[in-house]
Protein backbone atom coordinates (compact mmCIF):
# COMPACT_ATOMS: atom_id res chain seq x y z
CA UNK A 1 0.00 0.00 0.00
CA UNK A 2 1.29 3.45 -0.84
CA UNK A 3 2.78 5.30 2.04
CA UNK A 4 0.99 8.62 2.55
CA UNK A 5 4.32 10.18 3.45
CA UNK A 6 5.53 9.36 -0.04
CA UNK A 7 2.93 11.67 -1.69
CA UNK A 8 4.79 14.61 -3.22
CA UNK A 9 3.96 17.90 -1.55
CA UNK A 10 2.29 19.42 -4.61
CA UNK A 11 -0.26 16.57 -4.78
CA UNK A 12 -1.39 16.92 -1.20
CA UNK A 13 -4.53 18.90 -0.40
CA UNK A 14 -3.63 22.57 0.00
CA UNK A 15 -2.30 23.22 3.46
CA UNK A 16 -4.64 25.75 4.93
CA UNK A 17 -5.04 26.45 8.59
CA UNK A 18 -8.52 25.44 9.72
CA UNK A 19 -10.32 28.51 11.01
CA UNK A 20 -11.92 27.49 14.26
CA UNK A 21 -13.90 30.66 14.82
CA UNK A 22 -15.03 33.84 13.12
CA UNK A 23 -14.51 36.55 15.71
CA UNK A 24 -13.11 39.39 13.61
CA UNK A 25 -12.39 40.26 10.01
CA UNK A 26 -8.76 40.10 11.17
CA UNK A 27 -9.20 36.28 11.32
CA UNK A 28 -9.53 36.18 7.52
CA UNK A 29 -7.16 36.67 4.61
CA UNK A 30 -8.11 37.58 1.08
CA UNK A 31 -8.36 33.94 -0.03
CA UNK A 32 -10.73 33.18 2.84
CA UNK A 33 -12.99 36.06 1.80
CA UNK A 34 -12.91 35.05 -1.87
CA UNK A 35 -13.83 31.49 -0.95
CA UNK A 36 -16.66 32.60 1.36
CA UNK A 37 -18.12 34.92 -1.28
CA UNK A 38 -17.91 32.19 -3.94
CA UNK A 39 -19.65 29.74 -1.59
CA UNK A 40 -22.36 32.32 -0.89
CA UNK A 41 -22.87 32.68 -4.63
CA UNK A 42 -23.33 28.90 -5.00
CA UNK A 43 -25.91 28.97 -2.23
CA UNK A 44 -27.72 31.87 -3.89
CA UNK A 45 -28.05 29.70 -7.03
CA UNK A 46 -29.24 26.72 -5.00
CA UNK A 47 -31.89 28.88 -3.34
CA UNK A 48 -33.38 29.79 -6.71
CA UNK A 49 -34.78 26.25 -6.84
CA UNK A 50 -38.25 25.49 -5.63
CA UNK A 51 -37.00 23.27 -2.81
CA UNK A 52 -34.71 25.49 -0.83
CA UNK A 53 -33.39 23.08 1.76
CA UNK A 54 -29.94 21.55 1.34
CA UNK A 55 -28.84 18.50 3.34
CA UNK A 56 -25.31 19.84 3.90
CA UNK A 57 -25.37 20.31 7.68
CA UNK A 58 -27.90 17.62 8.58
CA UNK A 59 -27.31 16.40 12.13
CA UNK A 60 -25.34 19.49 13.13
CA UNK A 61 -26.50 21.79 15.92
CA UNK A 62 -26.27 25.57 15.82
CA UNK A 63 -27.02 27.74 18.84
CA UNK A 64 -27.87 31.42 18.39
CA UNK A 65 -27.25 33.32 21.59
CA UNK A 66 -28.40 36.94 21.43
CA UNK A 67 -27.83 39.32 24.34
CA UNK A 68 -28.81 42.37 22.29
CA UNK A 69 -31.71 43.33 20.06
CA UNK A 70 -31.51 41.98 16.52
CA UNK A 71 -33.87 41.48 13.62
CA UNK A 72 -31.74 40.88 10.53
CA UNK A 73 -28.74 39.12 12.03
CA UNK A 74 -30.61 36.68 14.26
CA UNK A 75 -33.28 35.83 11.68
CA UNK A 76 -30.75 35.27 8.92
CA UNK A 77 -28.50 33.04 11.04
CA UNK A 78 -31.52 30.98 12.02
CA UNK A 79 -32.81 30.66 8.48
CA UNK A 80 -29.29 29.98 7.17
CA UNK A 81 -28.91 27.06 9.57
CA UNK A 82 -32.37 25.73 8.65
CA UNK A 83 -31.73 26.01 4.91
CA UNK A 84 -28.68 23.81 5.50
CA UNK A 85 -30.77 21.27 7.49
CA UNK A 86 -29.01 21.91 10.82
CA UNK A 87 -30.89 21.84 14.12
CA UNK A 88 -31.08 25.29 15.64
CA UNK A 89 -31.73 26.73 19.07
CA UNK A 90 -32.21 30.45 19.47
CA UNK A 91 -31.75 31.92 22.93
CA UNK A 92 -32.39 35.56 23.70
CA UNK A 93 -31.22 37.15 26.93
CA UNK A 94 -34.75 38.25 27.77
CA UNK A 95 -36.77 35.26 28.91
CA UNK A 96 -33.65 33.14 29.60
CA UNK A 97 -31.64 32.59 32.79
CA UNK A 98 -29.47 35.54 31.75
CA UNK A 99 -32.29 37.64 33.22
CA UNK A 100 -31.75 35.81 36.51
CA UNK A 101 -28.12 36.87 36.51
CA UNK A 102 -26.48 33.81 34.96
CA UNK A 103 -22.96 34.68 33.81
CA UNK A 104 -21.85 34.34 30.22
CA UNK A 105 -19.43 31.61 31.32
CA UNK A 106 -22.21 29.54 32.94
CA UNK A 107 -24.54 30.07 29.99
CA UNK A 108 -21.78 28.94 27.62
CA UNK A 109 -21.05 25.86 29.75
CA UNK A 110 -24.77 25.02 29.97
CA UNK A 111 -25.32 25.25 26.23
CA UNK A 112 -22.11 23.35 25.53
CA UNK A 113 -23.54 20.40 27.40
CA UNK A 114 -25.70 19.80 24.28
CA UNK A 115 -22.51 19.53 22.15
CA UNK A 116 -23.41 22.25 19.64
CA UNK A 117 -21.25 22.52 16.54
CA UNK A 118 -21.52 26.30 16.30
CA UNK A 119 -22.41 29.03 18.80
CA UNK A 120 -23.37 32.34 17.21
CA UNK A 121 -23.23 35.11 19.78
CA UNK A 122 -24.17 38.80 19.95
CA UNK A 123 -23.24 40.60 23.15
CA UNK A 124 -22.90 44.23 24.25
CA UNK A 125 -19.41 43.63 25.64
CA UNK A 126 -16.28 43.64 23.53
CA UNK A 127 -14.56 40.25 23.66
CA UNK A 128 -17.61 38.22 24.77
CA UNK A 129 -17.36 35.82 21.77
CA UNK A 130 -13.67 35.29 22.55
CA UNK A 131 -14.58 34.43 26.13
CA UNK A 132 -17.12 31.84 24.96
CA UNK A 133 -14.40 30.05 22.96
CA UNK A 134 -12.78 29.16 26.32
CA UNK A 135 -15.82 27.24 27.55
CA UNK A 136 -16.95 25.34 24.48
CA UNK A 137 -15.64 23.00 21.81
CA UNK A 138 -18.04 24.59 19.32
CA UNK A 139 -16.98 26.98 16.57
CA UNK A 140 -17.89 30.48 17.71
CA UNK A 141 -19.19 33.17 15.37
CA UNK A 142 -19.28 36.80 16.47
CA UNK A 143 -22.63 38.34 15.51
CA UNK A 144 -21.60 41.69 17.02
CA UNK A 145 -19.69 42.47 20.24
CA UNK A 146 -20.14 46.00 21.57
CA UNK A 147 -18.59 48.53 19.24
CA UNK A 148 -15.80 46.13 18.31
CA UNK A 149 -16.57 43.77 15.39
CA UNK A 150 -19.43 42.42 13.28
CA UNK A 151 -17.60 40.27 10.73
CA UNK A 152 -20.58 38.63 9.03
CA UNK A 153 -22.11 42.05 8.36
CA UNK A 154 -18.91 43.12 6.61
CA UNK A 155 -18.88 39.89 4.58
CA UNK A 156 -22.47 40.36 3.44
CA UNK A 157 -21.65 43.94 2.51
CA UNK A 158 -18.68 42.78 0.43
CA UNK A 159 -20.90 40.19 -1.24
CA UNK A 160 -23.55 42.82 -2.01
CA UNK A 161 -20.97 45.18 -3.52
CA UNK A 162 -19.40 42.42 -5.60
CA UNK A 163 -22.77 41.24 -6.92
CA UNK A 164 -23.99 44.76 -7.72
CA UNK A 165 -20.82 46.42 -8.97
CA UNK A 166 -18.95 43.36 -10.25
CA UNK A 167 -15.85 44.01 -8.12
CA UNK A 168 -14.55 45.38 -4.84
CA UNK A 169 -10.93 45.98 -5.77
CA UNK A 170 -10.36 49.61 -6.79
CA UNK A 171 -13.73 50.91 -5.59
CA UNK A 172 -14.04 53.93 -3.33
CA UNK A 173 -16.42 53.58 -0.39
CA UNK A 174 -17.43 56.47 1.89
CA UNK A 175 -18.65 55.38 5.32
CA UNK A 176 -20.74 58.16 6.84
CA UNK A 177 -21.87 58.97 10.36
CA UNK A 178 -21.42 57.49 13.81
CA UNK A 179 -18.16 55.60 13.29
CA UNK A 180 -17.23 55.94 16.96
CA UNK A 181 -19.90 53.53 18.22
CA UNK A 182 -20.06 51.29 15.18
CA UNK A 183 -18.78 47.71 15.05
CA UNK A 184 -20.06 47.62 11.46
CA UNK A 185 -17.70 50.46 10.53
CA UNK A 186 -14.68 48.75 12.10
CA UNK A 187 -15.33 45.43 10.38
CA UNK A 188 -16.14 47.11 7.07
CA UNK A 189 -13.03 49.29 7.01
CA UNK A 190 -10.85 46.21 7.55
CA UNK A 191 -12.78 44.07 5.08
CA UNK A 192 -12.91 46.68 2.30
CA UNK A 193 -9.19 47.47 2.62
CA UNK A 194 -8.36 43.75 2.63
CA UNK A 195 -10.20 43.37 -0.68
CA UNK A 196 -8.49 46.35 -2.32
CA UNK A 197 -11.11 49.10 -1.97
CA UNK A 198 -10.27 52.54 -0.62
CA UNK A 199 -12.28 53.89 2.29
CA UNK A 200 -13.06 57.42 3.46
CA UNK A 201 -14.74 57.96 6.81
CA UNK A 202 -17.02 60.99 6.87
CA UNK A 203 -18.71 62.52 9.90
CA UNK A 204 -18.46 65.05 12.70
CA UNK A 205 -15.11 65.00 14.56
CA UNK A 206 -16.91 63.93 17.76
CA UNK A 207 -18.05 60.68 16.08
CA UNK A 208 -14.82 59.68 14.30
CA UNK A 209 -12.30 57.95 16.58
CA UNK A 210 -8.98 59.76 16.70
CA UNK A 211 -6.15 57.92 14.98
CA UNK A 212 -8.41 55.59 12.98
CA UNK A 213 -6.45 56.53 9.83
CA UNK A 214 -3.85 54.07 11.12
CA UNK A 215 -6.08 51.32 9.70
CA UNK A 216 -5.31 52.64 6.22
CA UNK A 217 -8.44 54.69 5.54
CA UNK A 218 -8.90 58.43 5.08
CA UNK A 219 -10.93 60.74 7.30
CA UNK A 220 -12.78 63.90 6.36
CA UNK A 221 -15.25 66.08 8.23
CA UNK A 222 -16.66 67.45 4.97
CA UNK A 223 -19.97 65.80 3.99
CA UNK A 224 -19.53 66.90 0.38
CA UNK A 225 -16.73 64.32 0.16
CA UNK A 226 -19.35 61.57 -0.27
CA UNK A 227 -19.90 62.81 -3.82
CA UNK A 228 -16.56 61.26 -4.87
CA UNK A 229 -17.41 57.72 -3.71
CA UNK A 230 -18.75 54.77 -5.72
CA UNK A 231 -20.64 53.53 -2.67
CA UNK A 232 -21.99 55.61 0.21
CA UNK A 233 -22.37 53.45 3.34
CA UNK A 234 -24.59 55.16 5.91
CA UNK A 235 -24.29 54.26 9.60
CA UNK A 236 -27.06 54.40 12.16
CA UNK A 237 -26.81 56.98 14.92
CA UNK A 238 -26.18 54.54 17.80
CA UNK A 239 -28.17 56.39 20.42
CA UNK A 240 -28.07 53.42 22.82
CA UNK A 241 -24.27 53.48 22.91
CA UNK A 242 -23.95 57.20 23.59
CA UNK A 243 -23.52 57.70 27.32
CA UNK A 244 -26.37 59.73 28.75
CA UNK A 245 -25.53 63.38 29.12
CA UNK A 246 -22.63 63.36 26.65
CA UNK A 247 -23.25 65.58 23.66
CA UNK A 248 -21.72 63.98 20.59
CA UNK A 249 -23.90 66.18 18.39
CA UNK A 250 -25.80 69.33 19.38
CA UNK A 251 -29.11 67.64 18.45
CA UNK A 252 -30.36 64.99 16.06
CA UNK A 253 -31.96 67.71 13.97
CA UNK A 254 -28.63 69.49 13.69
CA UNK A 255 -26.95 66.20 12.80
CA UNK A 256 -29.44 65.59 10.01
CA UNK A 257 -28.98 69.09 8.62
CA UNK A 258 -25.19 68.73 8.53
CA UNK A 259 -24.58 65.03 7.95
CA UNK A 260 -27.81 63.44 6.76
CA UNK A 261 -27.52 61.62 3.43
CA UNK A 262 -30.02 63.33 1.13
CA UNK A 263 -30.61 63.10 -2.64
CA UNK A 264 -29.04 66.56 -2.98
CA UNK A 265 -25.76 65.29 -1.54
CA UNK A 266 -25.53 62.32 -3.92
CA UNK A 267 -24.68 61.95 -7.58
CA UNK A 268 -27.06 59.89 -9.73
CA UNK A 269 -25.88 56.28 -9.86
CA UNK A 270 -24.03 56.30 -6.56
CA UNK A 271 -24.97 53.16 -4.62
CA UNK A 272 -26.20 53.57 -1.05
CA UNK A 273 -25.96 51.01 1.74
CA UNK A 274 -27.06 50.86 5.39
CA UNK A 275 -26.76 47.88 7.77
CA UNK A 276 -30.16 48.56 9.34
CA UNK A 277 -32.04 49.33 11.42
CA UNK A 278 -32.42 52.75 9.78
CA UNK A 279 -33.44 55.96 11.47
CA UNK A 280 -35.25 57.35 8.43
CA UNK A 281 -35.10 61.11 8.40
CA UNK A 282 -32.06 61.16 10.73
CA UNK A 283 -28.94 59.70 9.08
CA UNK A 284 -30.69 58.82 5.82
CA UNK A 285 -33.43 60.57 3.88
CA UNK A 286 -36.35 58.26 3.04
CA UNK A 287 -36.00 59.18 -0.66
CA UNK A 288 -32.43 57.84 -0.58
CA UNK A 289 -33.39 54.69 1.33
CA UNK A 290 -36.10 53.88 -1.22
CA UNK A 291 -34.26 54.97 -4.37
CA UNK A 292 -33.25 52.65 -7.22
CA UNK A 293 -29.63 53.05 -6.15
CA UNK A 294 -30.32 51.80 -2.63
CA UNK A 295 -28.83 48.34 -1.94
CA UNK A 296 -30.36 48.10 1.52
CA UNK A 297 -32.87 45.35 0.79
CA UNK A 298 -30.22 43.58 -1.23
CA UNK A 299 -27.95 43.57 1.85
CA UNK A 300 -30.62 41.73 3.82
CA UNK A 301 -30.92 39.09 1.11
CA UNK A 302 -27.13 38.73 1.00
CA UNK A 303 -27.15 38.15 4.75
CA UNK A 304 -28.83 34.79 4.34
CA UNK A 305 -26.46 33.27 1.76
CA UNK A 306 -23.34 34.75 3.36
CA UNK A 307 -24.27 33.31 6.76
CA UNK A 308 -24.96 29.95 5.10
CA UNK A 309 -21.46 30.18 3.62
CA UNK A 310 -19.90 31.02 7.00
CA UNK A 311 -21.60 28.08 8.76
CA UNK A 312 -20.72 25.73 5.90
CA UNK A 313 -17.13 26.90 5.80
CA UNK A 314 -16.54 26.50 9.53
CA UNK A 315 -18.09 23.04 9.56
CA UNK A 316 -16.62 21.57 6.41
CA UNK A 317 -13.11 22.99 6.23
CA UNK A 318 -10.24 21.29 7.88
CA UNK A 319 -6.70 20.33 7.12
CA UNK A 320 -8.06 17.84 4.56
CA UNK A 321 -9.53 18.29 1.08
CA UNK A 322 -12.40 20.72 0.76
CA UNK A 323 -15.60 19.93 -1.15
CA UNK A 324 -15.99 22.67 -3.72
CA UNK A 325 -19.42 21.70 -5.02
CA UNK A 326 -22.42 22.61 -2.91
CA UNK A 327 -24.41 19.41 -2.48
CA UNK A 328 -28.07 19.65 -3.42
CA UNK A 329 -31.09 17.73 -2.21
CA UNK A 330 -31.48 14.57 -4.26
Ligand code: NCD
Pocket residue numbers: 072073144150153183184235236238275276277
Ligand atom coordinates in the same frame (compact mmCIF):
# COMPACT_ATOMS: atom_id res chain seq x y z
C1 NCD B 1 -25.94 46.61 13.13
C2 NCD B 1 -25.51 46.13 14.48
O1 NCD B 1 -26.30 45.63 15.28
O2 NCD B 1 -24.33 46.25 14.74
N1 NCD B 1 -27.12 46.07 12.65
C3 NCD B 1 -27.10 44.86 12.07
O3 NCD B 1 -26.49 43.92 12.53
N2 NCD B 1 -27.77 44.75 10.92
C4 NCD B 1 -25.87 48.07 12.99
C5 NCD B 1 -26.67 48.92 13.92
O4 NCD B 1 -27.25 48.47 14.90
O5 NCD B 1 -26.66 50.11 13.66
